[in-house]
Amino acid sequence: MQTAPGQRVRARFAPSPTGFLHVGGLRTALYNYLYAKKMNGDFIVRIEDTDQARKVEGADKSLLETLEMSGIVPDESFMHGGNFGPYVQSERLGIYKQYCQQLLEQKNAYYCFSTAEELEENRKLQMKQGLQPKYNRKWLPEEMGGTMPESQSRKKLEEGVPYVVRMKVPDYVSIMFEDMVRGPVEFDSATVDDQVLMKSDGFPTYHFASVIDDHLMEISHVIRGEEWLSSMPKHLLLYEFFGWEPPKVAHLPLLLNPDRSKLSKRQGDVAVEDFIGKGYSPEAIINFVALLGWNEGEGCEREVYSLDELKERFSLQRVGKAGAVFNIEKLGWLEKQYIKARSQKKIIGVIKPLLLAELEKKSTDMDTARITRDEYLGQVIELMRERVSFEHEFISFSSYFFFDPEGYEEKAVQKRWVADTNEVLGEFISVLEETVDFSANNLETTLRSFVAPRGKKPAFLIHPVRILISGVGFGPSLYHMLEVIGRETVVRRLKKGIERVPAPGRSEGGISARRAVIRD
């Protein structure tokens, strides 16, 4: 995809600041960014805040922050309001007004004084007749072929009657263009309504402002969601009115809900921040979203990409046409891949603050004389990294590395305890107390040689020990777990545990009595 020499690729992401960035927006931003970077071009962000009613305070800032956190950084920003930031349409009102005037003079646009009621009535009537609702041209000024005398129009203007400016769409013109992902697309201008360009509050509509800005900002490629495809004719007509060359366009397939409708809140989380909050990392989200509609093709079986790798490999030709369901199953898998690949140092950086906060709340068993906190954390991470999907699970799933278990998982106890379990366990505790070499290796030998003469299998002890130490029936290799936790804590927990979990049959109440004890 070569561009003419001297014609720099410039792509843009143009969100409206009405809330948090959602994943569809993130993907649009990402594709724009990737394409620009791939082509050695510029990526810019433009805030489209022309709807004063829907504008949300601070949304622009949060949008930018989320993008930045994901590694998508605009190439241009400029000083306004005392800060550097992206282009903002509400600060460019004069420009739109000026171009609107030009269209008015060229008679490509006209004043429209119709009231909301009139428009509504007209719409209803047309719908009733089975027609596509469109502006009724009978209301046009006389000189534009309508019925409103010029004098009346001028009078209303002078009197300050509210008005909007509409573009005059020519009749029956075929509008064709080449979409970079969809190929040739054709519309008939007869199906295009006289779009409002300037609203009565003096703000431009999206269609008008974005065309002007794309031209003024020398945007070479407009990459946006498919929901904009049907407004292409309006935009193309505007370019023609101004005599400007339109940018190349690519309409991206939509991101879908599980029911295949356009991705929306209601059916689950859509804000990027929601996913971040749940523990998904920006890298995984970017990776995931990049693959929703794009792939390398040619038998490439790769699934994990960093942002830099995407920058290198992305291309618009490899963007698909069909909508893609945003299904988080695969995102979870990706997150796990990233955790496995992440450096220990980086994980410690994230979970150490979490851990310290936890340690504030409860007293810990961590023997800081024996080992430093970071070393200890490092060992825990090493043991747990294959078993967690999120960084925060390092804390929640391995709390027993830091605190005594608060109880013992009932199901596991029932499954692993038999009549003489506690008896054998008691003897084994004494052995552990005497064990100097508390390494995983030696612990394994010790346990095996302890159990063999008693006619038991290692599992006979392994499971109960695990449960008394951790409270749960799953976790890393027992021997390694014991080594990390350390002898003192191990022995203490076992001694305490053996009192709390009586062997079956010993207590009168059987299972229910045991339950009571366990919940103690």
Added chain:
RNA sequence: GGCCCCAUGGACUAGUGGUUAGGUCACCACCCUUUCAAGGUGGUAGCACGGGUUCAAAUCCCGUUGGGGUCACCA
């Protein structure tokens, strides 16, 4: 409803006239194993339908069906 877009297993997709239709997630089984994972091996499951064109169609054309988008002084 008008206009526009789309159509490979449950999800994401490879495939551009000749393939036993490939990969990833999920799912199932087995192996490994002290649990849970991870890993390994294998498996269930797909070209929406109907016509053409062609020696040959998932692939090209037409139609049907299905899905989606859009028809605001919202973007």
